Amino acid sequence: MTIVEKLTAGPLPRWFWPLLLGLNFLLHAPFFRLPPAGIHVWRQCNTMAVARNFYDEGMNILEPRVDRRNTTNGITGMQFPSYEWLVAGSYHLLGFHESLPRLINWLIYMAGVLAFYQLVRRVSGADWLGAVGAWCLAWSPEMYYHGINALPDVLALTASVAGLLWFVRWRESRHSGLLLLSLLAVTLGGLTKLQFLVVGVPIAVFVVRDLLQGRLSWPALAGLAAYALVAVGVPLAWYAYAINLIKASGLADFGLEIRSATDVATALAIIKRNLVSDWPELLLGYGGLGLLLVGLWRLLRHAPTHHAWFLPGVAWAGALLAYYLIELHQMQAHTYYMLPLLPVLLLLGVWGAAWLRRFPRAHGLFLALLLVQPGWAFIRIGWNRWLKGGPAIAPELFNPATRAALEAVTPPAALCLVGPDDSGCEYFYFLHKKGFGFDRPEQLLEKRSAGQPYVAECVTRGARYLYSDDSTTLRDPRLQPYLAREVTRVGDFQVWELRAAPAQP
Template sequence: MTKANLNIILNDIRFWIILFGILRLYGITNPPLEVAHNWRQTTVCMAARNFYEADLNIFYPRIDIAGEKSGITGMEFPIFNYLIYVFSLVFGYDHWYGRLINLLISSIGILFFYKLLLKYFEKNVAFNASIILLASFWFAYSRKIMPDTFASSLIIISLYYGTNYLEGKKSILNLLLYFVFGLFGVLSKLPVVYIWILYSIWIFGGGNYIRKLIFIGVSSVIAGITYYWYYIWVPYLVDEFGFWHFFMGKNFNQGFNESIKYLPEILNHFYETAIRYVGFSMLLFGLIISIIKKDKIIWITFLISLLSFSLIIFKSGKTFAFHSYYVLPFIPIMALVASYGISKIKNSTLVKVLLFAICIEGILNQWNDFVIKPNEREIIRLESSLDSISNKDDLIVINSGEYPTPMYFAHRKGWVCDNSKLLDKKYISDLKNNGCKYIVILKKSFGSDTRLNYNILIDNEYYKVYDLK
C-alpha cells in the first residue's frame, strides 16, 4: 500500500467509524452487569424479553418487578426493545442483541453527523468532530442496552434529511425520511427533541415559505404523536395496570431549584464526563475563538442548543445531576465546538497530538465498562439455581433495593426491596398474600446478607434462597 493510499484511508471517516466499532465489539456478548447503569439496561431487556415470551404488542411493554401485577407500565416508546425482540424471533432471545443494535445505529448516526457537518463546515471540522464524538462518552454508551445514543443517532439522521428538505433537495423523500427518523428518535428518548431548536435557523431565515409551512406541519404531527404517547398513553398504562416505573421529570420550579443546588454535579457531566478534559479545553477554546472571529454559526449553534438543553436539565433536576447518561444527547454539539477550536490550530502535528490525547483519554476512562467483575457474574447462576427448586411463574422477592438487575437474571417476576423490609412482618405477610413463594438474599453484589427465620433451600457464597410457602 502506497503512502497516498494510506492517507486516503486514514482521512476517510468510515475507516474510523469501523475501527471504533470493532474496538467496541470486545465483550459485546457480555451480560448487562457493568457497574454503570446495569439497572437501566436490564429494564430494557425485561421489556424485550417479555415481547418475546409473553405478549408482542408494542403498545403494552412490561417489566418484571411489579410483583403480582402484569408488569405492564409506561415507558419510552419501546422501538429499541422491539428490535431486540425481532432479532430474537430469528435467533432466539439473548440480551446482547441490544448492544449490537445500539452499536450499529450509533455508528450510522456518527456517519450522518459527519455528513451533516460537511454541508456547513470545512472537512477537517466535520472529520475531527466525528472523531471526538467517537471517543466521547458515546464510546461506551453506544454499546449499552439503552436507547440514549440510539435515539440521538436517529435524531441526527432526521436532522440531516430535515435540513436537506428545507434546502430544497429531493423534497418528498427527504421530508419522509425526516419524519420517520425524527418520530422514532423522539419517541425513543424524549430529551433528544432539544435539537429541534436548530431548525429555527432555517425557519426564520430566507427561503421558500410554503416549504417551511409543510415542514412545520410535519413536525407538528411528530410532536402530536409524541405528546399522545408520553402524556396520554403512558399515564393511561400506569393508571390501568397499577405500576409506575418511568421517570417523567419534575415540575419546572422544583427541577430548577434542584439544578441550582446540584450545579457542581451537573457541570461535572459536561467538563469531565462528556468529552473529558482535553476535549472540553478545546471546546472552551473554540467558543472563545468563534466570538473573537465573529463566527456566528458556531457560537449561536452552541448557545441556542445549550438554552434548549437547559430546559431538559431543569425538568430533570437532581436526577440529571446523578445520572451521567443524561448528558449524552448534547455531546454532538460539544464535539462540533471542540473540533472548531482544533481547526484554528495551524500546527498539524499539534492537531494530531490533541486528537490522539482526546481519544486516549476518552477510551481509557471508559474501558473498565467493557469488563464484568467476577463477583458480578455470579448473579447469572441465579436462574438455574431457582429452576432447581421452583417454576418460572413462581413469584419471588429479592433484597436488591431498587435494582431490577437480579430479577432479570433470575428470569422471574416479583418484588425488589431492601433488607429492612424483609424484617417487617406485615410486609412479608402482604407478600405471601400476593403469591410470593421465595425470598432471595444476595450476599455480595446488589445486596448484603441477612438472617431470616425461614427454611433455607439454597445457600452459597453469593446468595441464598428461603422458602416462603
C-alpha cells in the same frame, strides 16, 4: 507541508473510516458478550427486561412489561420502547443472546457517528471537519460506554441527528422523501427520549427564516406544519398514554417526571461537578474539551454572525441550556442525560479545530487533542468500568453457571419475592423471575396497611418462593414461620419455598 495540512488539504483519506470503525469495534470487542455490567447496571437491566418480556410474552409495542410486577401482568408506562422492541425482534430471529443488545446499540451508535459526519460537512463545508466531528463523537467516553449498553438514549441521539441532517438536505433539494425521513427520525428520537425533540428548535429557526425570506411555497408550508404537528404531537401523545399506564398499573419503574435541583446550593454544586469532572472525563473527553475551549474562545472574540447556522445554533444551544437547568437533578449522577448537548458542543469543538488548522505551530496540539481521545475513552471506561471496576452485580448472578442454577430451581411462571435490591430490577433480570421485590432487608417484616408483615402480604397474593442473599434477614426468627423449606443455596444466595404463617392460637 505539515501532517495536518496533508490530511486536511484534499479529500478525506480512504483509511479514515476503516480506522475509526475498526478501532472502535476492536476496543469494544472484549465486552460485547458481557451481560449488563458496570455503572447504571440497573438501567441496562430494566431495558433488557422489557426487551426479553416482549420476546417471551408478546411483541405488542404498546404493552411494555417489567419484571417487578406484583400480581399484575407487568404492563406499565415508559419511554416509547423502540430500542427494546428492536432487540426483542433480534431475539426472535437469532435466539436470546445478551450480546445482541450490545451489537445492535453499537451499530446504532456508529450510524449516529456517520450522520454527524454528514451534518458537520454541511455546516462547515469541509470533509475533514466532518471527520473531526465524527472522531470526537465516536470517542466521547460516555458514548464509548453506552454505545454498547442497553441504553435507548443512543438510538434517540442517532435519530435526532439524522433527522436534522435529512431536514438540511431537504432544504437544499426540496425532495419530499427527505422531509418524510426527517419527520420519521425526529419523531422517533422524541418518542424514544422526549428531550431529543430539542433538535426541532434549529429546524424551526430555519423554517421561520425561510418563510420571512419568501423561500417557502404554500404546499411546502403546509407540509412543514404537518411535520411540526406530528413530530411534537405523537411523542406527547405517547407520554400521556405512558403516564396513564403507570397510574393504572401502579408500577413506577420508569420515571417520566421532571426532576429539577431542589435548591440553589445543590444546583451550583451539580453544575460545578459537570463542568469540572463530567464534561472532561466522560461527556467530551479531554481532547474534545480542548477543542471546545478553543471554539468558545473564538466564539467570544469573533462570533460568526453571518454564518447560516449561527442563529439556528444559538437557538439550539439556548433550548439545550433550558433543558439542562430544568432537569438539573438528573445531571448529578446521570451523564447520559447530557447526551442531547453533545452535537452542539462538538460543533463548537469542530470550529475550534478549524481555527487551530490555520496556525502551523498549533498543529501538534491539534493532533494531540485528537489522538488522546480513543486512549482516554478506553482507560476511563474499558479499564475502569469493565475490567478493573467489575460488573457491579452479585457474583452469583454474573457467573453464567451459578446464575443458571438459581434460575432453574423454581418454575418459570412462579411468582417470587426477590431482594434486597433497591433497583427493583437487577435481581429480577438476572434470575429471570417475576413477582414482588423488596428494597431493604427490614422491609420484609414491616407492617403493611392490613397489619400483617410485607412477606405475609406477598404470600397471600401468590408469592411462592423467596430469593435473597441477605443471610442475617433469613435467620431472623420472625421470618421463620413463612419459610417452608430451603430449595437451594448458591454462594450467598438462598432460595426458600414460602408458606402462610400458621394461625396464632
